[in-house]
Amino acid sequence: MSVTIKDIAKLSGVGISTVSRVLNGSGFASPVTKQKVMAAVHELNYIPNNNARNLKRTQTKTIAVLVKSITNPFFQKMIHTIEQKTMLRGYCLELRNVNSNGQEMLIAQQEVMDKNLCGIILMGGGFEYTEEDFKHLGVPCVLLTVSADDKVNKDLYSSVIIDDEAENFKATDYLIKLGHKRIGCIYNAYGQLKTPNTLRFEGYKRALLENGIPFDPLLVSSFNTSQSGYEFGFNMMKNLMMRNKDMTAVVAMADIMAVGAAKAILSEGLRIPEDISVIGFDGIEVAEYYSPALDTISQPAEQMAVSAIDALFAMMQGEKTSHIVYEAVLLKRGSCIGLTNHS
Amino acid sequence: MSVTIKDIAKLSGVGISTVSRVLNGSGFASPVTKQKVMAAVHELNYIPNNNARNLKRTQTKTIAVLVKSITNPFFQKMIHTIEQKTMLRGYCLELRNVNSNGQEMLIAQQEVMDKNLCGIILMGGGFEYTEEDFKHLGVPCVLLTVSADDKVNKDLYSSVIIDDEAENFKATDYLIKLGHKRIGCIYNAYGQLKTPNTLRFEGYKRALLENGIPFDPLLVSSFNTSQSGYEFGFNMMKNLMMRNKDMTAVVAMADIMAVGAAKAILSEGLRIPEDISVIGFDGIEVAEYYSPALDTISQPAEQMAVSAIDALFAMMQGEKTSHIVYEAVLLKRGSCIGLTNHS
Structure with missing residues (x-):
């Protein structure tokens, strides 16, 4: 039987509406409450109903880019392209730096919740993502310059890399x-x-x-x-x-x-x-x-950035994930x- | 007689609680409503009560940095320092790039409202800010590497620059x-x-x-x-x-x-x-x-960044603005x- 928001409420000891607020990042919830709810979400391996959540989210129209090593000029070029394309489609872009020891996936999960994100692009870092990572994320995700382990179901994320x-x-x-x-x-x-x-x-x-x-x-x-x-x-x-x-x-x-x-x-x-x-x-x-x-x-930094943003918007419109490997010169x-x- | 939230509600044709939601960035308000309220705010030159708003805002604990020309490595260095210091104080940092033709102050005002910011640092750009800019912003603001025109009341913002x-x-x-x-x-x-x-x-x-x-x-x-x-x-x-x-x-x-x-x-x-x-x-x-x-x-990029974040937190705690001119070498x-x- 699949886990519902009621189970989360019961385990975390807060009301259903509070759980909803925390999961949707809307309205007020204290840090302690948020922590309780998220602990329950992780413990019960709860997967939010993306369609319902995305419907709600179309109002905020924000996507995010999380970058490790933001100071590398190589990433700067890509970020610039992503930013342009995002604005042309009428969305806002959140840019978030993750320092080299940071847990980018945990930060991504927190951002999705705090900011009502429609989707997220992760750049830099490593190839260590798991299926659970993408499930907990709950919004479309594109990995750029990195990918997940080969064992991870490729329908859970898109990727744009080189070999x-x-x-x-x-x-x-x-x-x-x-x-x-x-x-x-x-x-x-x-x-x-x-x-x-x-x-x-x-x-x-x-x-x-x-x-x-x-x-x-x-x-x-x-x-x-x-x-x-x-x-x-x-x-x-x-x-x-x-x-x-x-x-x-x-x-x-x-x-x-x-x-x-x-x-x-x-x-x-x-x-x-x-x-x-x-x-x-x-x-x-x-x-x-x-x-x-x-x-x-x-x-091909610019092409890679364009493909990443295209893949993200395709996923946000319910289309399939894609996995592109570019050739470098x-x-x-x-x-x-x-x-x-x-x- | 000073303008109150009631006057805003009357002029914009929406309820007082809606105006409050828009000004505090909490809860739902449609883009059209937001626009109406903001038009009234600008027309009446309304200055929000910062103390009350800041009290509410301590819950979100987010500050933002808006940067023009984010690709200049000089700014990268400063951003890194600001990010470290912000995290050490238990706050989140929003990083927002403004392209070279962007209206950074309008974007700043929007960000403050959308994201419940506690304060904001503006880097790059020009020296063209007006008193109204800071009043509409409604949260503590530090200008870094730029300042406002000399005619602007120096109690409205802090600045860290070189000559x-x-x-x-x-x-x-x-x-x-x-x-x-x-x-x-x-x-x-x-x-x-x-x-x-x-x-x-x-x-x-x-x-x-x-x-x-x-x-x-x-x-x-x-x-x-x-x-x-x-x-x-x-x-x-x-x-x-x-x-x-x-x-x-x-x-x-x-x-x-x-x-x-x-x-x-x-x-x-x-x-x-x-x-x-x-x-x-x-x-x-x-x-x-x-x-x-x-x-x-x-x-002295690092020192300048530290001074900027110090000035911002001081203002957030109700202390006076400060204006520092560093010497370059x-x-x-x-x-x-x-x-x-x-x-």
Whole structure:
């Protein structure tokens, strides 16, 4: 027998109308009451009736974007596109930053309730979402740049991603084909989580493996950090250069890290690409304005943002979920050259 | 005789309780009703009783930051600090982007009503706020990086700024003292508005004047644009170089523009600082990671953000408004040298 709002009221010890107010985020409910109700919702695994709730919600017309690492300029570009498209459709956009240790799904659930959201887009973070996460959310949800575990029912959410593993295989393989064998790798490891960065690291290792180059942990600099990408890239590159005098190239798993790494190389009096080739990931503007301009794996940020917002509005109109994997592009701007041209 | 909620109800043709709901943002009111009430509020110049409203509002505990030009990394740094401090005090932060043509004060007034805000911080934009703006807002307001016109009663708002005119005088004067006379100037002119950029431009002109150097409009590149700072700086510098073969230095009124300008110089095969000296403004991270690292007027972003949030919470507790002008620092990183050292 399915759980109803009456069961929630009984378990949490408050009236049915109070439960309704809490679940719909309308009218007053004290923080303590909210907590009681939400505890009961979670305990009974209650799934709100979305149709009824969405009907009510059409009045507020607000959707939200939750972003982890909002300071990465790559996300800024996407947010701008999402904002434009949202306004063109007559909706408001709530922008919410989640710091790197934050529980984005819990925050999302709270936002949906507090703000009567019609739908939500989650950007950044990891690939760790569960079926329960989406059920508790209770409104259409699109994951952008990340996705859920393969085991999760794909009808519960939409996703717009690139194949991070394959794309960074591409970057590493490109350097190997240029003759490089001692290739440094810089990435941000978030504990044991599966993230875009850890997937890109898998691509780096597979490229080495398939080209018969032994993996050397000394060539890897990673750390679980909330430092900015620039500072992190700079420090990790300093480390790599100290440990590996024979390194001729480096793969950085975000352009902001590549900029920091480039600065570390230039500040040692070395040249790019004559002494060390550099490739980044993402395709942010500043990597192109850097001198030299940095090669990168460029994600189609604007297209991805448009697809995410399209998927969300489709779901809000009762259409099916969708799952899109975009292809990224290897941009050659001159910061990588063949090993035989190194001086 | 002061205007009361009864007068609003009478003029807008709705009940007193409806007016109360609209003004407090609690419960349901149709968009049409809201509009009627707000029209009456504006017409009668009604000033809500803040103490009563704030009492009610302590339950929601949300403050908001409205930002113009959210993509400028300079603002990102401040937002991060504001977010941390807000959470530490047990409040939620709403982050709202306003695009460069947006009417931030109207949006602020709407947000206050829709979201039961306890207070609001406005960043970016111009210096064009009026007394009515703050009265209609009805909650404590802090202006950060901008302020209101001098004629506006200073008890109505708090502000945290730098002296943009004096600081860019400092930058220009520094170049002049290094022997430069043909100094380019890049800034973003937003129509006829008074903004930090236009104030910095005044400082540039005064430095020339006080040093007996004639102002030459050919050395100025400005435009009312919503292009990103990097692209804008790059294009404006290309312009300046084409028109002025004798230019030996450039002042860019934001670091993102300075990065674009630096790229334009380097892409022409010229060197920094040997051929052209470059100085920016703001003190963002990427200007330091650029190669060469760029000189700048560095604003104390974190301190300014802390002061803004402190001022807001003070006002929310019934304390007086405050108006702080911080001093910025000229950071010499090697992108400007004496004219006699130019080659």
